[in-house]
Amino acid sequence: MALHDEITTRKNQLAKIRECGIHPYPEKYPKDKAMADILSLKEGEQISTAGRITSIRTMGKITFCHISDISGKIQIVIQEDTIGKDVYKQFHDIYSIGDFIGASGELFTTKSGELSIKATSTTFLGKALLPLPEKWAGLKDTETKYRQRYLDLIANPESKKLFLFRSNVIKAVREFYWRNGFQEVETPTLLHVATGAVANPYKTHHTALNQDLFLRISHELPLKELIVGGFEKIFEIGKAFRNEGIDPSHLPEHTHLEHYSAYWNFEDNIAFTEKMFSYLFETLGIAQTLVMDSGVEVQLKQPWPRYNFVELIKEKTGIDVLAYEAADTLRSDIKKKNISFDGIDQMSLAGLMDNLYKKIVRPTLINPTFLTTYPEILQPLARRNDENQNVVDQFQLVINGWEVVKAYSELVDPIDQQQRFAQQSEHKEQGEIEVMEGDDEYITSMKHGMPPISGLGMGLDRLVALLSGNSNLRDVVLFPLLRKK
Template sequence: GKICFCHLFDGSGRLQIVLKQDEVDLKEFLKLFDPGDFIGLEGERFKTQKGEISILVKKYTLLAKALRPLPEKFHGLQDQELKYRRRYLDLIASPETYERFLRRSELIKTLREFYWNHGFIEVETPILTNTASGALAKPFVTHYNALDLDVYLRLAPEIYLKECLIGGMERVFEIGRCFRNEGLDPSHLQDFTLCEHYAAYWNFEDNMKFTEEMFSFILKKLFGGLKLEIKDRAGLPVKIDFTPPWPRVSFAELLKKDCGLNIDELKTAEDLRQAIKAKNIKIEDLEKLGRGNLIDALYKAVSRDRIIQPTFLINHPLDLSPLARKNDKNPQIVDRFQLLVNTWEIVNAYSELVDPVDQKERLEVQAKAKAQGDQEAHGKDDEYIKALEHGCPPASGWGLGVDRLITLLTKQDNLR
């Protein structure tokens, strides 16, 4: 024919172009171009009879040639693993995937805006560390050739951020990649984006209020409200109401309700291990875990999957929180909270332990558990103890799994 219609796509959207035989050589154009090619053109802007804005092409040039075909137009990529491995094709074929990437960028931008509005300073801390510290998790190990030294990919930026507090920075935050050599499932990746902040002269109660304010700010800005429909773990729609205040649930009371075990009465790892066996609760590596990680595994086995609406889990056992401050009224628990939404732990925070003597004793207990085979126990960190001995203000720290949050908010059920 004497006229040809095509569509151009770029980061701003889609645009129809029109080629007429009396303006350009149609045969030459169709011979030169294939779907997926990058094109530059000049022409006149006009509206079609249906009101669609289009460009009447006067000149064109080939910018880059696609040697491989794009995914088939209507069915796109069907292989989920191929989508993950060749994300560039998924971005081309799926507007929904492209939109999720934009949402992620907007979320991180909004996070930074909220921090800046509240007087926080953004810092960058080392990714290669001498000690696997900052979280109860198994680290990745690599070798520093220049120093002939084994080092770790960071589990979290926590220790360095608290050293910023010691150095006089009263409010700091960081958004960056962290690495944990753990199992892969829909809610866990080995490398992931973590947002952490630390504020001097705050306690965990201040951070709970700050969290509610932050989520209200983000959700209103990105989604226009606090009530969203997302997917539950079975892929079914579920309505989530983020309107504060969110309920607070005690860790020990939750476990007692869900499995009948009173962890306050089970003082040793062996006592707890035998009680778990008596209840026939299945936990992997049961014999190797210390008391803290046993409690965590028990909670994940019997309680976590029941929490759907935004909920603050509080009053964590001391064994589970080697870097958190003891509660003034009950020294067997710590001033800590986790925010759970749709069974996922989104935020972890606590009043910081700033007493170097207490901190040293707790890390020695963790080191003993690690020596006995608990690979997720916290490592000994003499440099951090030395820093604390110079004095650290009372503070509260906070960590957000950015990938988990954007996965939930965009109705996905897998971090990938």
């Protein structure tokens, strides 16, 4: 049937529903159990359930239809002898695939061995005026899956399974923090200063205050202010926004986890990270070998190796990034190695170091790997190493070429922090783009005194993608941002 004809048929059915005195969109229905729960029951039990019709098959005076919810599907058997001739005819006059139905009846097993509900009554619960994609053969167009995720969820059971898995991942993360004595807190999304990371922010204007504000690019500074206030172990899960490019591992908004613990250093955070991942693997039933959709295999067995960031770059490129004080010199030596990346001629010293690592080193790190000992210039918020003031006590966890975790011993010296913010400001005045904004209010909080602190940040979209074997973040986000049609 052509789409126009099918829409006309459904509109006519809607009119018929109203003529019969039936409300096409009723207020509620007493649904006892989800489909998955029903399938674990035995024959003879009385059931009342509801869901979307996904198939209808009629054989004379008996009709078989499957209905589904987020947990699964079950078959309803509707017989003319059971519900009456008039009601049976009415069913065929008003129902189509995609409509919502409530059904009550007794569980039984059909001759083909399928547990089903023998309906004694049905209730119309919602009319679909548009047909479902490809008559439930599946929705394959990638852009449509992203733009109309609801159709993807209806048509593709694997998508339902994936997003239920995402929910369980975030639930397990929260449970792990609660079990380890952390308090969950919330900090502002709208800020006067976009800082805590090096990223281009979204800017907006508050009409009542007549002030420009920014969507946060990080949770970091407000969380550390809470440590000043007396909290000792805190975490937050929330959105962070970065007005930058979109690719398989970057989205303009992402679900971000950060935690901070007083009296820890980065070594404590490494141990905590391994402990957290072990908990997630066990709780979620993750195998020791992940097979990505690209075919790449990731071995998850712990303990995970540790490499020195500076030494690894030197091993892969022959360049000791700590030996450079000027961007032009490093840029020249990078080009001599026939290495290039976008924007190389405009990059600062820190930008060159970072992109050299991202271009040459990071793609080679497939199995979980901790990188430590970062140049101080790369992280203005991290504590310098006591033995080498040119590096900071930071680590990243890299899996399948993605940065999954970034953590460090926090800089808690307000004078040092103020100087580093001032250096960033000078770099900005010199035309550098990749700099971190300072925050005077944060400096004021630091001056009231901070204990030793270590914090951690992790993109939960990336975590879900990796644990589910996906290589594109848009596949694990319900409504990824797309260009408007």
